[in-house]
Amino acid sequence: MSLDDTWFSEASNDYGVAFSLKVEKKLADERTPYQHIEIYKSTHFGNVMAIDGVYMLSSRDNFLYHEMMSHPVLYTHRDPKNVLIIGGGDCGTLREVLRHPEVQSVLQVEIDERVTRLAEQYFPELCASNHDPRATFFFGDGIKWLREAEAESLDVIIVDSTDPIGPAEGLFAEPFYRDGLRALRPGGLLAQQSESPLLHMKILREMYTAMGNAGFADIKTLQFPQPVYPSGWWTATMARKGEKIDGFREQAVAAMSFETQYYDAEMHQAAFAMPAFFKREISERR
Numbered sequence: 001m002s003l004d005d006t007w008f009s010e011a012s013n014d015y016g017v018a019f020s021l022k023v024e025k026k027l028a029d030e031r032t033p034y035q036h037i038e039i040y041k042s043t044h045f046g047n048v049m050a051i052d053g054v055y056m057l058s059s060r061d062n063f064l065y066h067e068m069m070s071h072p073v074l075y076t077h078r079d080p081k082n083v084l085i086i087g088g089g090d091c092g093t094l095r096e097v098l099r100h101p102e103v104q105s106v107l108q109v110e111i112d113e114r115v116t117r118l119a120e121q122y123f124p125e126l127c128a129s130n131h132d133p134r135a136t137f138f139f140g141d142g143i144k145w146l147r148e149a150e151a152e153s154l155d156v157i158i159v160d161s162t163d164p165i166g167p168a169e170g171l172f173a174e175p176f177y178r179d180g181l182r183a184l185r186p187g188g189l190l191a192q193q194s195e196s197p198l199l200h201m202k203i204l205r206e207m208y209t210a211m212g213n214a215g216f217a218d219i220k221t222l223q224f225p226q227p228v229y230p231s232g233w234w235t236a237t238m239a240r241k242g243e244k245i246d247g248f249r250e251q252a253v254a255a256m257s258f259e260t261q262y263y264d265a266e267m268h269q270a271a272f273a274m275p276a277f278f279k280r281e282i283s284e285r286r
Contacts, residue, residue, distance in 0.1 A: 008040050008048065010055050012230045015199050019055065019228060021045050027122055034112045039122050045228070047122050049090065051115075051162060055228040059123065062092050065193075066126075067263040068224040069236055070096035072271065073156055073191035074103070076238065076248045080155045081105070084183070086142035086171065088160035089115030092126040094135060097158070099258040106135050109146075113139040143170045149183040157184065159192035164203060172207060177214035177239070184241045194221060194237040197278050199230055204237065208282055211239045218244045221278070222271035224262070 009020040021042045028039040038050045046059025057065070070093050074080050081104045083097055089110040097106050110116055116137070120127045129135065138145065146157075157180050164172040171192070180190045190211075195203050204221065211219050216239035226234035238245060253265040 008038075008042075008050065010050070010053060010230070012199070015230065017199075017230060019230065019232075021048060021058070021228070023048070028118055030114055030118070032112050032114045037112075037114060037118060039118060048228070049115075049118070049123070054163065056162070057090055057092065057123070058228050059125075061227050062090075062123075062126070063261045064224055064226050065229075065234065066092035066096050067260055068222065068271065069093050069158060069160055069191065069193060070099075071253075071260065071263045072222055072236070072248070072268055073158065073189050073238055074100050075250075075253050075268065076245060077156055077189050078187065078249070082154050083107075083156045083158065084109065084146075084149075084154050085158045085160055086146065087111075087162070087168070088158070089113075090119040090123060090126050091116060091130055092123075093158060093160045095126055095129045098129040098132050098134060101257065104134060106132075107138060108135065109138045109140060109142040111139070111141055143176055143179075146176065146179045146183060149179070151182050152185045154183050155185055155188050157188075157190040159190065161193060163195070172203070172210065174210040174214050177211050177216065181215050181241055186242045188241045189238055189245075190216070190240075191236050191238045194235045196229065196231040196233050197221075197223065197235055197274070198233050201278075201281050204235070204278075205281060207237055211237075216240060217242050218246075220245045220272055221274055221282075223274060224271060 007020045008023050011018040023040040023042045030037045035051050040048045042048050048058045049056040083106045085108040161168045161171045219239045221235050221237045223235050250265050
């Protein structure tokens with residue numbers, strides 16, 4: 001069955017699946033030095049951003065990803081003051097991080113400034129905190145920035161990247177994780193989007209191996225739904241410097257001064273309960 005040009009489709013040919021949204025019109029189409037960015041107005045999911053033909057976010061379901069990339073890692077850390085976001089050009093993760101009053105500074109390092117500028121235009125709700133005095137932007141290579149970062153200067157690193165191809169490939173490699181480990185203070189945490197456990201177990205196994213070889217003391221994966229991503233089932237993987245990932249600040253979550261749409265204490269605990277096949281695959285690899 002073919003779809004006409006009123007639909008935008010992302011086909012994952014390697015897995016024999018595709019996801020489509022009915023669209024009303026194209027809002028933006030730019031080729032930057034790094035990638036091809038398209039933005040559409042859809043009929044039921046609001047505005048949609050795609051990069052190189054791959055869905056990045058929609059107005060309707062982005063809260064799932066942005067909340068689960070931000071709040072679990074920040075509430076797992078005992079006292080997150082200094083945060084680095086690598087990628088995250090749409091600024092949704094930045095907005096969620098800045099909801100935490102204990103956070104004193106957030107640096108966002110995004111390679112392609114046009115992602116942020118287009119997000120400001122077409123997803124202004126995600127960019128509502130861009131002028132927060134705690135936020136700093138650097139448009140450049142996140143891998144290089146982390147390589148040159150001051151040792152033990154960060155509490156949390158969030159890697160909000162695209163798939164591990166092209167410019168993002170190095171963000172999933174052992175040298176990058178070694179640089180992250182060095183930049184973190186003792187007990188610090190790195191959290192990274194880690195694809196679909198249903199489709200991308202090879203990537204997840206390789207991440208566990210690379211993070212372990214880099215010297216992280218403990219690694220855990222959390223899961224959440226994400227309708228516009230392949231399979232609709234997504235993960236983030238968290239690694240800790242020098243100690244186990246054990247528990248979170250549950251009382252602080254219960255006393256949150258801001259509202260969330262998906263994340264709460266029960267969801268935090270449930271997200272780390274991974275299915276049996278995942279545990280077998282990871283235990284066999286480690």
